[in-house]
Amino acid sequence: MKIAVLGTGSVGNAIGTKLASLGHEVRMGSRTADNPKAAAWAARTGGSHGTFADAAVFGEVVFNCTTGNASVAALRAAGADNLAGKVVIDVSNPLDFSRGMPPSLFVGNTDSLAETLQREFPAARIVKSLNTMNCDLMVDASRVPDSDVFVAGNDPAARAAVSGWLREWFGWKAPIDLGDLTAARGLEAWLPLWIRLWGTLKTDFNIKVARAR
Amino acid sequence: MKIAVLGTGSVGNAIGTKLASLGHEVRMGSRTADNPKAAAWAARTGGSHGTFADAAVFGEVVFNCTTGNASVAALRAAGADNLAGKVVIDVSNPLDFSRGMPPSLFVGNTDSLAETLQREFPAARIVKSLNTMNCDLMVDASRVPDSDVFVAGNDPAARAAVSGWLREWFGWKAPIDLGDLTAARGLEAWLPLWIRLWGTLKTDFNIKVARAR
Numbered sequence: 001m002k003i004a005v006l007g008t009g010s011v012g013n014a015i016g017t018k019l020a021s022l023g024h025e026v027r028m029g030s031r032t033a034d035n036p037k038a039a040a041w042a043a044r045t046g047g048s049h050g051t052f053a054d055a056a057v058f059g060e061v062v063f064n065c066t067t068g069n070a071s072v073a074a075l076r077a078a079g080a081d082n083l084a085g086k087v088v089i090d091v092s093n094p095l096d097f098s099r100g101m102p103p104s105l106f107v108g109n110t111d112s113l114a115e116t117l118q119r120e121f122p123a124a125r126i127v128k129s130l131n132t133m134n135c136d137l138m139v140d141a142s143r144v145p146d147s148d149v150f151v152a153g154n155d156p157a158a159r160a161a162v163s164g165w166l167r168e169w170f171g172w173k174a175p176i177d178l179g180d181l182t183a184a185r186g187l188e189a190w191l192p193l194w195i196r197l198w199g200t201l202k203t204d205f206n207i208k209v210a211r212a213r
Numbered sequence: 214m215k216i217a218v219l220g221t222g223s224v225g226n227a228i229g230t231k232l233a234s235l236g237h238e239v240r241m242g243s244r245t246a247d248n249p250k251a252a253a254w255a256a257r258t259g260g261s262h263g264t265f266a267d268a269a270v271f272g273e274v275v276f277n278c279t280t281g282n283a284s285v286a287a288l289r290a291a292g293a294d295n296l297a298g299k300v301v302i303d304v305s306n307p308l309d310f311s312r313g314m315p316p317s318l319f320v321g322n323t324d325s326l327a328e329t330l331q332r333e334f335p336a337a338r339i340v341k342s343l344n345t346m347n348c349d350l351m352v353d354a355s356r357v358p359d360s361d362v363f364v365a366g367n368d369p370a371a372r373a374a375v376s377g378w379l380r381e382w383f384g385w386k387a388p389i390d391l392g393d394l395t396a397a398r399g400l401e402a403w404l405p406l407w408i409r410l411w412g413t414l415k416t417d418f419n420i421k422v423a424r425a426r
Contacts, residue, residue, distance in 0.1 A: 104323050109405075110312070147423035178409050186406030192322075193399030196391050197422060204425030209410060210360035212417030 004029055004059025006052055006074050008037040011091055011135045012065035018139035020045040022169060029055025029078065056082035061089065061165075062124075068094040068113055069106060075121055084123035087158045090114045090184075091130045091138070093191050102195045105188065114184035118154065127153035127162045128184040129175070132194065133206050141171035147206035150176045152183035176209065217242055217272025219265055219287050221250040224304055224348045225278035231352035233258040235382060242268025242291065269295035274302065274378075275337075281307040281326055282319060288334055297336035300371045303327045303397075304343045304351070306404050315408050318401065327397035331367065340366035340375045341397040342388070345407065346419050354384035360419035363389045365396035389422065 005016040006029045020026045026047040028038045038049035048058070056062055056078035066074040071092045075083065094113040095103040107113055114128040129151045130138045137143045149172045151159045159177055166172040178187070190207070197205060218229040219242045233239045239260040241251045251262035261271070269275060269291035279287040284305045288296065307326040308316040320326055327341040342364045343351045350356045362385045364372045372390055379385040391399070403420065410418060 099323070108322060108402075110317050144423045144425050176410075176413070178413055183406075183409045186409045189321075189402040189405045192402045193396075196396045196399045197389075200389070200391055201422070201424070206423050208421035208423040209414070210357045210419050210421040211414070212357050 001025070002058055002060045003027070004055035004062040004078075005065055006030075006055060006062065006078060007065035007067070008035055008041065009065065009067065011138070012063070013041055014135035014139050015063050015065060015091070016041060016047060017045050019169065020047045025058075027055045027058040029053070029074075031074075031077065052078040053082060056086075059086065061087045061161075064088055064090045064092050064117070066092060068092045069096070071113060071117060072120055075117060075124075080121050080123065083121050086124060087155075087161055088117070088121070088124045088126050089130070089162055090117060090126050090128050093131050093188055095191065102192070102199075105191065108185065108189055110185070112181070112184035112188050114152070114188070115181050118181055125153065125155045125158040126181060127151055127155075127158050128181065128187055129162055129166065132187055132190050134198075134204065137204060137206055139170050141173070143204055144206040147208045148174075148176055150178050150183070150187055152178040152181055152187060154181050214238070215271055215273045216240070217268035217275040217291075218278055219243075219268060219275065219291060220278035220280070221248055221254065222278065222280065224351070225276070226254055227348035227352050228276050228278060228304070229254060229260060230258050232382065233260045238271075240268040240271040242266070242287075244287075244290065265291040266295060269299075272299065274300045274374075277301055277303045277305050277330070279305060281305045282309070284326060284330060285333055288330060288337075293334050293336065296334050299337060300368075300374055301330070301334070301337045301339050302343070302375055303330060303339050303341050306344050306401055308404065315405070315412075318404065321398065321402055323398070325394070325397035325401050327365070327401070328394050331394055338366065338368045338371040339394060340364055340368075340371050341394060341400055342375055342379065345400055345403050347411075347417065350417060350419055352383050354386070356417055357419040360421045361387075361389055363391050363396070363400055365391040365394055365400060367394050 029052040096106040163175040242265040309319040
């Protein structure tokens with residue numbers, strides 16, 4: 001499959017590298033066509049790279065791996081027409097580092113970053129997923145056995161497609177379908193507790209939704 | 214031990230009933246001395262009941278089981294002097310039902326209800342705990358085996374005491390100590406995802422912090 005990965009940070013690298021290793025054609029997008037991190041990634045993996053728009057035109061499916069406060073601008077640069085009708089997997093988090101550590105959230109409670117993106121790009125099929133864990137775990141569910149991943153989005157077929165890809169590409173056996181994109185409020189609001197646990201446990205971990213006997 | 218339970222709802226009932234069954238002297242507090250729900254609970258369990266102040270005077274430890282938007286008023290009625298030096302286990306959540314379902318949070322992100330209470334009652338030893346699950350599970354960890362409970366508070370000795378009580382009274386084998394009360398931001402921010410999961414799964418569940426192999 002032809003896949004666009006928007007963003008050259010650790011999340012984009014992890015997802016792009018894993019997908020390339022599975023034989024997909026991956027194009028990493030960034031603000032400029034000559035981004036040295038994207039070029040180095042492409043040289044290492046056999047993928048290609050270009051602007052956000054180059055990647056969005058190329059991809060049949062798009063991963064938004066940009067930092068949260070740059071996501072709207074990145075998707076605008078990718079181009080609404082280039083995203084129209086495509087599944088856009090939104091991995092971003094609305095982290096606000098402007099007041100120091102730990103970050104707060106710049107949107108939340110009665111709204112979410114995923115919903116913001118969906119309003120801005122109504123023809124894109126936004127599915128929130130994978131934002132609840134670190135990037136090494138995103139692409140290899142076996143690192144924390146028997147833990148959970150979620151999908152949320154307004155298009156049931158897009159949620160089902162993403163659930164299937166999570167299983168096939170990254171080893172997530174049973175993604176939890178939370179329904180429409182308002183669930184992204186909860187998925188993004190998980191970050192403050194995730195960050196606190198990360199500082200406390202100092203080891204890889206993930207949420208597991210434990211069920212009653 | 215003499216224990217105060219502030220609040221006559223399902224949380225106060227579950228905690229008060231469990232503690233009374235363990236042989237503790239429990240006093241349920243509410244706004245008025247003649248609250249019929251508190252009286253019925255006392256008749257059923259052998260506990261006592263009275264005003265918030267009656268309960269706070271009586272208790273060596275205090276559970277805040279009031280609804281979040283009434284918690285400040287309830288603790289004011291309990292009396293700052295009656296709470297001074299005591300461990301106050303804050304089980305409340307800042308749920309705002311004024312805009313319909315699902316509720317949003319009336320405080321969050323860079324603050325929390327627990328921190329609001331601590332600022333208002335600086336001599337009380339507030340420990341946030343148990344707010345992350347339903348009340349049947351709070352008092353019986355075996356309902357969702359191998360799941361987690363958290364403690365957060367500014368007084369390490371109070372956190373340790375609460376962790377011990379959670380183990381002894383309710384069966385929580387290894388409460389996760391998240392440190393100071395700013396962690397309550399994360400614990401309260403878990404509620405939007407909890408509510409969404411509750412609507413999706415339609416079964417008892419709890420968070421488990423799954424660790425890497």
